[in-house]
Amino acid sequence: MSVDISTVKRVAHLARIAVSEDDATRMTGQLNAILGFVEQLNEVNVEGVEPMTSVTPMAMKKRQDEVNDGNKAADIVANAPIHEENFFVVPKVVE
Amino acid sequence: MTDLTALTIAEARDQLKAKAITATELTGAYIKAIENANDMLNAYIVTTPEKALDMAKASDARLAAGNAGALEGIPLGIKDLFGTEGVHTQACSHILDGFKPHYESTVTANLWADGAVMLGKLNMDEFAMGSSNESSYYGPVKNPWRAKGSNADLVPGGSSGGSAAAVAARLCAGATATDTGGSIRQPAAFTGTVGIKPTYGRCSRWGIVAFASSLDQAGPIARDVRDAAILLKSMASVDAKDTTSVNIAVPDYEAAIGKPLAGLKIGIPKEYRVDGMPEEIEKLWQQGIAWLKDAGASIVDISLPHTKYALPAYYIVAPAEASSNLARYDGVRYGLRVPGRDIVDMYEKTRATGFGDEVKRRIMIGTYVLSAGYYDAYYLQAQKVRTLIKKDFEDVFHAGVDAILTPATPSAAFGIADQDLAADPVKMYLNDIFTVTVNMAGLPGIAVPAGLDEKGLPLGLQLIGRPFDEETLFQTAHVIEQAAGKFNAPKWW
Numbered sequence: 001m002s003v004d005i006s007t008v009k010r011v012a013h014l015a016r017i018a019v020s021e022d023d024a025t026r027m028t029g030q031l032n033a034i035l036g037f038v039e040q041l042n043e044v045n046v047e048g049v050e051p052m053t054s055v056t057p058m059a060m061k062k063r064q065d066e067v068n069d070g071n072k073a074a075d076i077v078a079n080a081p082i083h084e085e086n087f088f089v090v091p092k093v094v095e
Numbered sequence: 096m097t098d099l100t101a102l103t104i105a106e107a108r109d110q111l112k113a114k115a116i117t118a119t120e121l122t123g124a125y126i127k128a129i130e131n132a133n134d135m136l137n138a139y140i141v142t143t144p145e146k147a148l149d150m151a152k153a154s155d156a157r158l159a160a161g162n163a164g165a166l167e168g169i170p171l172g173i174k175d176l177f178g179t180e181g182v183h184t185q186a187c188s189h190i191l192d193g194f195k196p197h198y199e200s201t202v203t204a205n206l207w208a209d210g211a212v213m214l215g216k217l218n219m220d221e222f223a224m225g226s227s228n229e230s231s232y233y234g235p236v237k238n239p240w241r242a243k244g245s246n247a248d249l250v251p252g253g254s255s256g257g258s259a260a261a262v263a264a265r266l267c268a269g270a271t272a273t274d275t276g277g278s279i280r281q282p283a284a285f286t287g288t289v290g291i292k293p294t295y296g297r298c299s300r301w302g303i304v305a306f307a308s309s310l311d312q313a314g315p316i317a318r319d320v321r322d323a324a325i326l327l328k329s330m331a332s333v334d335a336k337d338t339t340s341v342n343i344a345v346p347d348y349e350a351a352i353g354k355p356l357a358g359l360k361i362g363i364p365k366e367y368r369v370d371g372m373p374e375e376i377e378k379l380w381q382q383g384i385a386w387l388k389d390a391g392a393s394i395v396d397i398s399l400p401h402t403k404y405a406l407p408a409y410y411i412v413a414p415a416e417a418s419s420n421l422a423r424y425d426g427v428r429y430g431l432r433v434p435g436r437d438i439v440d441m442y443e444k445t446r447a448t449g450f451g452d453e454v455k456r457r458i459m460i461g462t463y464v465l466s467a468g469y470y471d472a473y474y475l476q477a478q479k480v481r482t483l484i485k486k487d488f489e490d491v492f493h494a495g496v497d498a499i500l501t502p503a504t505p506s507a508a509f510g511i512a513d514q515d516l517a518a519d520p521v522k523m524y525l526n527d528i529f530t531v532t533v534n535m536a537g538l539p540g541i542a543v544p545a546g547l548d549e550k551g552l553p554l555g556l557q558l559i560g561r562p563f564d565e566e567t568l569f570q571t572a573h574v575i576e577q578a579a580g581k582f583n584a585p586k587w588w
Contacts, residue, residue, distance in 0.1 A: 001472070007463075011463045015446070015458050015462040016442040018444050018447035031460060033519060033521050034520060034521060037410065038410055041407050041411070044480050044483065046476060046480065051482065052478045052485065053478075055485065055535075056295055056537055058339075060338060061335075061340075061342075076197075078197060079195065079429035080428055091435070091437055093437075
């Protein structure tokens with residue numbers, strides 16, 4: 001399978017990465033090179049094979065359902081580009 | 096007085112304990128070495144000399160009081176992927192501009208609890224995506240090694256290129272690193288250092304910037320096998336904050352060094368003999384086989400039939416996980432924000448400016464293979480192939496093989512800004528052909544220097560072990576190290 005420039009633009013929008021016409025053209029070639037490389041996986045007979053979900057055979061660890069952290073709002077917003085009174089500030093999203 | 100930076104961790108540990116040197120002197124020697132060399136090598140992106148001297152002073156007090164930790168007073172470099180409280184942590188990306196975490200990663204917290212001293216943060220490929228350290232926002236690292244009679248700059252490998260270069264140039268006693276497809280072992284091989292990627296689940300991933308969560312593992316890069324064993328013992332732990340951290344006690348890895356190899360069965364996989372591999376690599380591999388045989392191990396030919404599919408499967412699984420993990424960099428909670436006309440425009444402009452080309456490429460591939468209509472054809476197929484790759488290893492271990500010997504890389508270090516590699520991303524990816532299988536199967540792998548090529552550049556061998564059997568790797572790698580000797584880059588910087 002290969003991608004065309006309109007697919008590249010659609011994927012870039014899904015990934016929330018702005019691309020110029022030149023970027024999209026360059027990326028189309030590079031992505032097709034990678035997709036061409038991974039194509040060989042289709043040669044492998046995977047009939048009856050389970051997809052891997054965990055590389056180590058272990059049950060998911062669970063902890064007690066209790067509060068063990070918190071009261072650190074100031075720490076959490078400390079690295080935000082813009083914050084006010086422990087809220088992250090973003091451009092208006094409601095019309 | 097001899098140069099204190101020439102001491103291995105084991106030697107420095109003994110001298111500190113015997114009060115022959117102080118942690119403050121040792122740390123001072125490294126700070127000076129970094130000041131003299133870093134402008135040329137670019138291994139460190141941030142140095143923390145004041146913090147280092149404070150930590151060294153505290154170490155000296157504990158040494159004097161007789162309650163020294165396992166790494167008391169040992170100066171280390173930390174890959175920029177590890178969250179370090181109050182200190183620059185950006186995965187060498189512009190998108191994490193100015194980020195200073197209010198927490199400490201479990202691995203680094205373990206090191207400080209054992210008395211280690213932090214010298215600074217080390218350069219790396221952006222978000223650990225690369226094999227040459229050239230995708231760093233902070234520019235490439237120079238390999239301390241150069242070809243005989245040449246002044247051309249070579250890459251130190253990647254993604255832990257700063258870690259490997261700093262260890263090889265003696266700008267730290269040892270370094271932390273991480274490995275998703277070969278990012279500890281390939282740079283170790285390119286710089287004549289020892290690097291081990293432990294079993295998935297051995298080191299906690301908590302507080303390490305995520306790339307591909309089912310593959311990422313932390314490990315050390317060190318000057319020799321013993322130092323790597325000492326560092327891994329401190330880095331590894333069982334951690335409630337990482338659900339994939341495995342509940343097995345951490346053994347004393349150093350105790351495995353020096354044990355005879357008699358009775359060990361070493362497998363030689365025929366699939367690791369690839370087209371176009373330089374004859375020198377084949378020769379090195381044969382030499383390694385001979386050394387292990389001489390040391391009493393028995394050698395068996397084995398087959399790992401799905402080897403060639405590991406790299407293509409990796410280039411679906413790793414980008415898919417990366418596209419999800421890196422979705423959090425949106426200009427809202429941390430790092431860079433580029434204003435836009437609305438929130439989506441802000442996201443898109445922030446990510447277009449903040450991510451470099453290689454990272455964008457992988458996010459795009461990951462987004463594509465996970466998008467509606469392609470998930471089964473790409474991602475599900477790759478995860479099924481991954482099951483088969485793991486089964487290949489399980490079959491040979493089940494048949495009695497204790498460890499597997501392979502080359503570490505298909506070549507020695509290459510030049511910075513290699514045009515051939517820049518033009519075709521897949522060519523760069525082929526660097527990981529011998530290392531990536533290990534991540535796909537979650538196994539431990541160690542790279543150990545085994546010789547120099549005809550240009551005088553280091554080459555490494557890789558040993559792959561059973562899950563949580565790092566001890567056999569240290570034991571066997573030490574035999575190779577004893578036979579091959581150690582390799583130091585002639586100082587030009």
